[in-house]
Amino acid sequence: MNGNEVNTLLQALPYMRHHNGATFVVKCGGEIARDATSLDGLSRDLALCIHVGIRIVLVHGGGPQASELSERLGMEPVKVAGRRITDHETLEVAKMVFGGSINIDILSALRRHGLQAVGLSGVDGGIVHAVKRPPTMVDDPESGGKREVDFGLVGDITAVNVGLLQYLISGGYVPVVSSLGGDDAGHIFNINADTVAAQVAVALKAHKLVMLTDAPGLMANFPDPASLVRHITVPGCEQLLHDGKITGGMVPKVETLLVAVRGGVPRAHILDGKTPHALLLELFTKDGAGTMVTSREEEKRYLGE
Numbered sequence: 001m002n003g004n005e006v007n008t009l010l011q012a013l014p015y016m017r018h019h020n021g022a023t024f025v026v027k028c029g030g031e032i033a034r035d036a037t038s039l040d041g042l043s044r045d046l047a048l049c050i051h052v053g054i055r056i057v058l059v060h061g062g063g064p065q066a067s068e069l070s071e072r073l074g075m076e077p078v079k080v081a082g083r084r085i086t087d088h089e090t091l092e093v094a095k096m097v098f099g100g101s102i103n104i105d106i107l108s109a110l111r112r113h114g115l116q117a118v119g120l121s122g123v124d125g126g127i128v129h130a131v132k133r134p135p136t137m138v139d140d141p142e143s144g145g146k147r148e149v150d151f152g153l154v155g156d157i158t159a160v161n162v163g164l165l166q167y168l169i170s171g172g173y174v175p176v177v178s179s180l181g182g183d184d185a186g187h188i189f190n191i192n193a194d195t196v197a198a199q200v201a202v203a204l205k206a207h208k209l210v211m212l213t214d215a216p217g218l219m220a221n222f223p224d225p226a227s228l229v230r231h232i233t234v235p236g237c238e239q240l241l242h243d244g245k246i247t248g249g250m251v252p253k254v255e256t257l258l259v260a261v262r263g264g265v266p267r268a269h270i271l272d273g274k275t276p277h278a279l280l281l282e283l284f285t286k287d288g289a290g291t292m293v294t295s296r297e298e299e300k301r302y303l304g305e
Contacts, residue, residue, distance in 0.1 A: 012284035019283065020053035022207040023169065027197035030062040031214050032273040033102050039109045042212070045279045046174070047113040055169040058110075058117075058176045059200060061193030062094075062102040069093050080138055086152040086190040094190045098178035099123075106176050118173050121180040122196060123188060125164035128181030130155030130189045155181050155189025157196070160203035194256040202263035209260045210282070211253060212273030217291035218254060220245055231292045234261055257293045268293045 026046070032038045046056055063084065067077045070093050078085040086094065103119040110117040122128025133154045140147040168175045177200065179193035194211065201209040220240065221227035232240075237254055240246050246254050257268040271278045271290025281289035 008285075011286065015284040016052045019049075019207070021055070022053075023055045023057070023204055024049070024208045024210060025057045025059060025197055025201035025204065025206045026210045026212065026279075027193060028058060028060045028106070028212050028273060029193070029214065030060070030064045030066075030102065032212055033060055033062060033106060034065055035274065038274045039106065040112070041276055042273060042279065043106075043109040043113045043115070045277060046110065047115055048280065049283070050115060050174065056174050057165055057169065057200060057204065057206075058106065058174060059179065059193055059197040060098075060102060060106060060176065061179050062097050065102055066090075066093050066097045069097055080149050080151075083138075083151060084154070084190070085149075086154050088153065091153045091188060091190055094180065095188065098180055103176055103178050110174060110176070116173050117176050118168055119176050119178075120164070121178045122191065123180055123182045126161050126182075127164060127177065128155075128157060128191065128196060128199075129159040129161065129183065130157050130181035130191055131183060132156075132187070132189060153187075153189055155191045157181060157191065157199050160199045162200065162203045165200070165204060192252075194253060195259075198256045198260040198263070198265075198268075201260050201265045201268075206265055207267070208283075209257065209265050209268040210279065211257065211268070211270045212279070213253065213270060214272065214274060215250065215270070216272045216275070216289075217270050218246065218250065218293075222247060222250070229291050230288055231294070233294055233296050234258055235296065237293055254293075261293055261295055266294065 032042060049056060070077050075089055099121045107117045107119050133151050133156045135148045135150045137146045138149050165175050179191045179196045180188055181191045182188050198209060216228055218229045219227045220229055237258055253270060257270060260268045269282055269290055269292050271282050278289040
């Protein structure tokens with residue numbers, strides 16, 4: 001072991017001590033789960049986190065895989081304003097992919113690195129309570145105005161019950177939760193995985209929400225990588241959104257981070273899940289590997305570390 005490696009370990013030590021016993025919610029996108037190398041690397045990094053005393057709940061989506069299966073079955077995925085329309089057939093695909101193939105692939109990868117993982121959906125144990133989303137007004141590029149859209153069997157979260165998750169993580173298990181939810185009448189809904197992760201993090205009173213995406217983090221001047229924002233407060237994010245500095249698919253992701261922090265999660269992160277060991281660099285080094293969002297009060301504690 002050379003001097004640089006020793007210095008890296010010494011730099012990580014205070015973070016390991018600080019994170020010991022903490023609960024983190026990690027959201028893994030479908031683009032990571034579909035890549036065997038990325039999924040294996042993430043599983044290895046999560047194993048290290050578990051072995052230094054961090055309790056992990058992993059939430060995943062799977063939009064790309066759902067679209068691929070739909071097309072193989074002769075069903076054309078329909079999206080409006082970037083959001084998927086979920087009819088009965090599409091929901092069946094989501095159940096097969098989210099609660100089936102992707103969930104099992106993640107469990108297998110985690111098991112390969114010595115972790116005891118349990119596959120769940122938001123339906124299991126009544127974790128995610130949801131109602132059907134009402135017709136919503138969205139931007140209509142053709143008319144330049146807005147139009148009302150019924151997104152079908154897409155759900156909006158009304159409550160999160162984390163009793164089962166707490167039971168599992170207290171027993172040393174890693175819950176792997178797919179983004180389906182339901183109501184008390186037995187209806188199943190397709191729910192955005194980012195939203196599920198944020199609401200689970202709030203309900204668990206998690207210490208961190210970590211969103212793994214295919215982007216390096218929040219960039220003040222997209223796509224210039226030199227403009228990566230390492231640390232920003234809620235008001236700072238709100239200002240960038242207001243100024244139009246955050247665009248495209250990053251907008252809903254940043255808004256999800258804000259929901260988590262406003263809901264009491266001290267720190268929320270967004271980083272590239274395909275960059276090797278980005279998670280470890282973000283959690284155990286001062287410079288990190290992505291963007292961390294905090295409240296103003298938490299910023300003072302962070303700067304005082």
